[in-house]
Amino acid sequence: MNDATPLVEMRDMNVSFGGVHAVENVSIDLRPGEILALVGGNGAGKSTLVKTLSGAQRPDSGQIYLEGEPVTIDNPRDAKAYGIETIYQTLALAENIDAPGNMFLGRELTTSLGNLDDSGMEAAARKVMARLNPKFQNFKTPVASLSGGQRQSVAIARAVHFNARILIMDEPTAALGPAETEQVRQLIRQLKQEGIGIILISHDIHDVFDMSDRISVMLQGRLVGTVKRDDVTMDEVLAMIIIGKLPSEVSQSELEDLTN
Amino acid sequence: MSVTEAPTTETELNEDPPPRRSFKEAVRSAEIDTRMVGMLTLLILIWIGFHFMSGGTFLTPRNLWNLSVQFAPVAIMATGMVLIIVSRNIDLSVGSMLGLVGMAMAILQAEILPDLLGFGHPALWIIVLLAGLAMGALVGMFQGFIVAYVGVPSFIVTLGGLLVWRGVAWSLASGRTVAPMDSTFQLLGGGSDGSLGGTGSWIVAALACLSIVALLIYDRRQRRRYGFRLRPLWAVIALGTVGCLAVIGAVWVMNSYYLPENLARQVAEAQGIAWPEGGLRIPLGISYPVLIALGVMLIMGFVATRRRFGRYVYSIGGNPEAAELGGINTRWTIVKTFMVMGILVGVAGAVTIARLNAATSGLGTLAELYVIAAAVIGGTSLAGGLGTIPGAVLGALVMQSLQSGMVLMRVDAPLQDIVVGVVLVAAVAVDVYYRKRAEA
Numbered sequence: 001m002n003d004a005t006p007l008v009e010m011r012d013m014n015v016s017f018g019g020v021h022a023v024e025n026v027s028i029d030l031r032p033g034e035i036l037a038l039v040g041g042n043g044a045g046k047s048t049l050v051k052t053l054s055g056a057q058r059p060d061s062g063q064i065y066l067e068g069e070p071v072t073i074d075n076p077r078d079a080k081a082y083g084i085e086t087i088y089q090t091l092a093l094a095e096n097i098d099a100p101g102n103m104f105l106g107r108e109l110t111t112s113l114g115n116l117d118d119s120g121m122e123a124a125a126r127k128v129m130a131r132l133n134p135k136f137q138n139f140k141t142p143v144a145s146l147s148g149g150q151r152q153s154v155a156i157a158r159a160v161h162f163n164a165r166i167l168i169m170d171e172p173t174a175a176l177g178p179a180e181t182e183q184v185r186q187l188i189r190q191l192k193q194e195g196i197g198i199i200l201i202s203h204d205i206h207d208v209f210d211m212s213d214r215i216s217v218m219l220q221g222r223l224v225g226t227v228k229r230d231d232v233t234m235d236e237v238l239a240m241i242i243i244g245k246l247p248s249e250v251s252q253s254e255l256e257d258l259t260n
Numbered sequence: 261m262s263v264t265e266a267p268t269t270e271t272e273l274n275e276d277p278p279p280r281r282s283f284k285e286a287v288r289s290a291e292i293d294t295r296m297v298g299m300l301t302l303l304i305l306i307w308i309g310f311h312f313m314s315g316g317t318f319l320t321p322r323n324l325w326n327l328s329v330q331f332a333p334v335a336i337m338a339t340g341m342v343l344i345i346v347s348r349n350i351d352l353s354v355g356s357m358l359g360l361v362g363m364a365m366a367i368l369q370a371e372i373l374p375d376l377l378g379f380g381h382p383a384l385w386i387i388v389l390l391a392g393l394a395m396g397a398l399v400g401m402f403q404g405f406i407v408a409y410v411g412v413p414s415f416i417v418t419l420g421g422l423l424v425w426r427g428v429a430w431s432l433a434s435g436r437t438v439a440p441m442d443s444t445f446q447l448l449g450g451g452s453d454g455s456l457g458g459t460g461s462w463i464v465a466a467l468a469c470l471s472i473v474a475l476l477i478y479d480r481r482q483r484r485r486y487g488f489r490l491r492p493l494w495a496v497i498a499l500g501t502v503g504c505l506a507v508i509g510a511v512w513v514m515n516s517y518y519l520p521e522n523l524a525r526q527v528a529e530a531q532g533i534a535w536p537e538g539g540l541r542i543p544l545g546i547s548y549p550v551l552i553a554l555g556v557m558l559i560m561g562f563v564a565t566r567r568r569f570g571r572y573v574y575s576i577g578g579n580p581e582a583a584e585l586g587g588i589n590t591r592w593t594i595v596k597t598f599m600v601m602g603i604l605v606g607v608a609g610a611v612t613i614a615r616l617n618a619a620t621s622g623l624g625t626l627a628e629l630y631v632i633a634a635a636v637i638g639g640t641s642l643a644g645g646l647g648t649i650p651g652a653v654l655g656a657l658v659m660q661s662l663q664s665g666m667v668l669m670r671v672d673a674p675l676q677d678i679v680v681g682v683v684l685v686a687a688v689a690v691d692v693y694y695r696k697r698a699e700a
């Protein structure tokens with residue numbers, strides 16, 4: 001698997017906001033069927049980095065390759081056309097529109113006359129939800145009236161429905177209870193089995209160790225390094241997150257300081 | 261403590277049967293829009309109130325017919341204002357735009373085109389109308405562009421427009437009143453000739469009833485096809501019956517307003533009919549402005565709920581960021597809402613100058629207030645994301661009823677303005693109250 005051409009390769013990405021380098025010369029790659037965890041403290045630049053892949057943020061410089069081909073992603077439409085789906089931390093749901101409407105937002109099904117095919121969209125939504133969250137039944141009410149977990153289900157259903165090749169999940173379990181979190185984990189494993197490449201942003205170090213194949217750590221806009229999950233301990237990853245030192249650079253006393 | 265108490269509360273909740281469940285359930289299963297029902301009730305109360313306060317002159321065919329003609333321009337523009345407000349913008353310039361586009365159409369047909377095509381040319385009215393719509397679209401697009409691409413808040417852009425377009429309209433005619441309008445063009449404004457007449461109106465009523473029935477059947481078929489929950493049959497039959505009765509009632513009222521005697525005599529003479537003993541009763545029926553307003557309502561309602569453009573407008577109002585991330589071209593969508601508004605201002609302007617048979621420099625003054633009030637009373641939330649086209653049309657009917665009723669009661673113009681202002685603020689206050697309650 002390691003020899004395969006990466007599904008995604010982001011090389012030397014740079015994003016700055018008014019002189020502040022949110023992302024500075026970061027390069028990461030993602031292989032088919034791999035879960036890459038992207039971790040780091042608040043403001044480390046994780047979300048900004050993946051936004052350049054999902055089309056929500058234009059990079060100042062850097063090149064993105066999909067299966068070795070250089071591509072330009074100017075907006076979310078471009079990203080979706082390449083099979084890149086994103087579950088945003090904010091969920092990005094229109095509160096006043098129902099679940100099927102949100103799932104198909106910007107990609108509505110239409111009848112032959114170009115009218116919205118609401119029944120068709122609802123039927124498709126029911127089909128996806130039956131797999132993700134069988135208890136979900138509120139297909140007619142605006143998502144504003146749904147619980148946090150249900151809203152998250154809608155956001156996940158949207159990403160799953162369109163047969164993504166690459167899935168970006170920004171804190172996908174943040175609003176979920178334990179049972180729903182387990183459901184999402186199951187789903188992530190299942191998608192991995194199907195060969196989808198997943199970039200997982202998470203604050204939960206246990207989540208990260210449980211799910212990921214490799215871990216990329218960011219600190220203050222820079223990439224500290226990318227390590228294989230099996231090669232490191234949790235403390236070593238914490239050292240990367242907090243003091244920005246790779247396992248080979250960090251000293252025993254520094255590790256002990258962190259754990260105390 | 262809280263741990264031991266929690267189960268008790270839960271069982272209590274489970275054992276307590278929800279009060280008055282059957283009625284609420286019935287309303288929900290029938291999928292009746294309670295807000296619309298509330299507005300209809302308000303309208304009926306206003307009508308009955310004015311009828312008594314005006315000494316029985318309000319609920320007469322004559323007054324209701326006139327009311328329907330006057331309500332048309334406000335209703336036409338209110339449908340566009342819904343899309344503007346839903347997408348979190350506002351258009352304060354519609355009154356001045358109506359003045360400008362109306363004046364331009366008047367000058368075109370009274371002063372420019374007769375010299376080129378000859379007076380009373382049969383194509384004159386349509387050229388003027390299309391020019392008016394194009395001009396409205398252009399002005400709207402210009403304002404929308406500044407809002408969406410330059411990033412100036414719509415409140416400021418259209419506040420500027422309110423002054424600018426009024427000024428341009430004035431300078432077009434140097435403050436003159438331009439008249440008369442082309443005779444075919446005048447039909448757009450209603451009047452004795454600009455109506456469908458008795459038979460035509462009944463045909464429209466029949467078509468409307470058939471469409472209501474067809475839509476209900478189609479909806480039921482769609483639901484069955486996808487295996488969704490069906491509305492109870494009683495609800496479908498009730499909706500159909502009420503809808504058809506409302507249509508028939510409205511047309512009956514319109515058909516109960518007859519041509520004034522002197523005009524009826526002219527018709528009799530022209531057609532060589534002998535003047536009968538009891539007088540000739542020629543029903544006016546549905547006027548063209550009302551027909552236009554209803555057509556606009558149907559098209560706009562369709563666009564708002566059944567087309568991508570409408571869905572995008574609502575999603576921008578609900579969450580602009582989500583719309584953007586969904587891949588929607590939000591800026592262009594905003595420009596389009598202002599263009600649609602401009603076109604509708606063109607339609608309303610044509611109806612208005614056709615009815616007045618002239619364009620004055622004050623044409624459309626304060627129309628923005630009536631239009632915004634109609635949209636807001638009709639359930640459009642100024643916070644964006646919420647609002648319906650039929651609601652706004654109903655809101656326009658409420659606003660026009662208030663005005664018309666006050667005229668019947670001989671209320672002074674300044675007091676009329678005070679009432680309109682108070683109603684506008686009160687409507688928004690009610691909206692804010694309901695939204696706060698919905699959030700809690």
